[in-house]
Every structure is written in structure tokens, then in C-alpha cells.
Amino acid sequence: MTMDIAALRRDTPACASFVHFNNAGASLPPAVVVDTVVEHLRREAAVGGYEAQAEAAARLEAVYGSVARLIGADPGEIALIENATRAWDMAFYSLRFGPGDRILTAQAEYASNYIAFLQVARRTGAEIVPVPSDESGAVSLSELDRLLDERVKLIAITHVPTNGGLINPAEAIGRRARAAGVPFLLDACQSVGQMPVDVEAIGCDMLSATGRKYLRGPRGTGFLYVRRALLERLEPPFLDLHAARWTAPDRYEVRPDARRFESWEGYIAGRLGLGAAIDYALGLGLPAIRDRVVALAERLRARLAEFPGVTVRDVGAERCGIVTFTRAGEDAAAVKARLGAQAIHVSVSTAAGTLLDFEARGIPDLVRASVHCYNDEPEIDRFVAALASG
Incomplete structure (x- = not known):
């Protein structure tokens, strides 16, 4: 093309x-993103925030479909989150670790993710194991094979690290994660929008991304993908009346789709802008x-x-x-x-x-x-x- x-x-x-x-x-x-955000903000000023959101309900719902098309997922596997780090956090902190459990990551892993590893390791006794890089600088698949044993409870890799220009071999990592039955969390913050990303081809169970980078969307937007087969096993680290339903004075039910990772309040204009940015990229x-x-x-x-x-x-x-x-x-x-x-x-x-x-x-x-x-x-x-x- x-x-x-x-x-x-x-x-x-x-x-x-x-x-x-x-x-x-x-x-x-692109101009369509700016126009989408500004027009919705103007509508909020004209009729009120709740009222403008109600008017845009169908367009907001369509954003989930746009994200799903972008990464080859189902709309029910998508949550709209305020940024990629929070999306990643919501997935990571939903997992449970204990003493001796291992988290495999990369030598070029991003600080926000690694700090979360350190915090959880301190709390639980889990171990962080960076997989050595190969001669090219990417995650070494042979070293991953060597390290992947029954102690490993998570593989968490950044697809495109913040520095160095490399693309880690996500599909090859995904094949190994599936074969071992280990959840695979992919930070796609800098890959989504600049290259095709297909969660089925990659085989990741969770993926986080932002709007502001290569997708060309607004700041304060991002999304989380969680494979449906894993959803019911994960309870988010915090819930509200959007993520769960209060069913009795002493009970609640977590919603069945990925929106359990969202909160009720959101940047509505930004979400519409994110949808416009994704549709623009898909059009190209x-x-x-x-x-x-x-x-x-x-x-x-x-x-x-x-x-x-x-x-x-x-x-x-x-x-x-x-x-x-x-x-x-x-x-x-x-x-x-x-x-x-x-x-x-x-x-x-x-x-x-x-x-x-x-x-x-x-x-x-x-x-x-x-x-x-x-x-x-x-x-x-x-x-x-x-x-x-x-």
C-alpha cells in the first residue's frame, strides 16, 4: 500500500x-482526533457531562470494537483505562504470588513495571528473574527455555522497550508461555500503533497499551486486553460500582467482562478521541x-x-x-x-x-x-x- x-x-x-x-x-x-475531543468537550459545556455522555453512548461503545479490531480480540476482552501503566498495573496486581514463585522478565524491562515487580516480591517472597539478552540484544529464547519451569507464575515482557530500537520476539515467547501454561503479560505501549499487533498470533494473555504514543490518540487514554479464558480467574486490585455490582449487604458480584478492570469515572472525550485515532490508523x-x-x-x-x-x-x-x-x-x-x-x-x-x-x-x-x-x-x-x- x-x-x-x-x-x-x-x-x-x-x-x-x-x-x-x-x-x-x-x-x-491527526485533526480528526483533535476535533473529536474538542467537539465532545464543547457538548459537555453545552448540555452537561452526563447528558453529553448519554448522547455519545453508541459511539463510546464502538470504541471497544475499534480496539478489538486493532489487536484481534473480542470487545468483551477490552477495558478502557486512563493510561498504559495503570492498565498494566490492573492486570499485574490481579495475579497472586507466593514465596518462591518466579516472574520472568527482560533485561530491558521498563522501570514502572520493574518497580511493581519489586513491590510484589517484597510483599510476597516472589522472585524476579530477568531473562538474559541474546547476542542481538533481544530476550534470549534459549535462556527463556532454560528458566521456564514449574516455579514460573508469570512472563512479563515489554514488546518494544523504551530505548534501543529493538522488537522483542513476542510470538516466540507466547508459544513458550502457552506450552508451559504460564500467563503472559505483554507491555505493548510502544508497539501498538506502529506495527500490526495480534493477540491471537502473539499468544499473550494480557496486553496493555496507551493512546498517546504511536496510536496518535489523546493523553490520558489507554486500554487493557485480558483473554476471556483468564478473566474469571482475575479479580482486580480495586473495584467500584462499575466493575462490580453490590447484590446484598455482605456480597458483590464482579462483572463478567474485561470492564471489571475499569472504574466508573472516565475521560469521555478522550475515549472518543482514542476511538477516532484507532479508526484512523486502521484506515491507513x-x-x-x-x-x-x-x-x-x-x-x-x-x-x-x-x-x-x-x-x-x-x-x-x-x-x-x-x-x-x-x-x-x-x-x-x-x-x-x-x-x-x-x-x-x-x-x-x-x-x-x-x-x-x-x-x-x-x-x-x-x-x-x-x-x-x-x-x-x-x-x-x-x-x-x-x-x-x-
């Missing part, structure tokens, strides 16, 4: 003002988005590799739209500030985000430039020229 880049950029008016290579942080939303086609993103990222890596003093730090046999690098004699924050002064947006990754990975690689910080399908080749040229100007 050939993408109409000019049309994509017209749908993203801010492209005319700056170069946005911070899509793994928060992408620029996730394979086409992936191909465009990968091509731009490889072009950027190639240009950076030619630059004196710059080292591209990406790892993995399969890489995505996240490009990371260091520049000799200039720390990442200084590079970010200098590019920002020239209307070019990047972000900085530090050990605070992926401590084990940074310590293993001996890197203090990285510049992270993350491209999306609406970016173009002249922006890469402008980026490299700006980097050279310092």
Missing part, C-alpha cells in the same frame, strides 16, 4: 511548524504504517552512522521506529536542548527508565529520536543538519 504522505501531513498541521521525532513519547494527533493499515516507519528509521540510522562522533545505540535483529544514539563530548540532555532550539523534538532516555539495560551496556544516557508515518525524508535531512551545526 502506498501512503499519501502529503495528505498525512495536511492532517497533522503542526508538521509545518517543527520536526517531531518524539512519537514514542507522544505523537502529534498497520502494515503500511510499519513499513513506512521502519524505512524512515533505517534512513535516519544510516545518516547518523555517517556522522563523526555519533554512535547509533540500537540493538535487536528486528528494529522499529525508535532510533537511539550518543554523541561524543555532548550529553543527551544538551543534544535535546540544542535540537529543541531549532524546532526539532526528541527525548532523552536514562538509566532511570531501564536500569538493567543501561548498566549492562555501560551507557549513561541516550538521545531518542522516534519517527512516525507522517514524518518525511526532508525532516531527516533537517535533523542531521541541525545535529551537525553544534
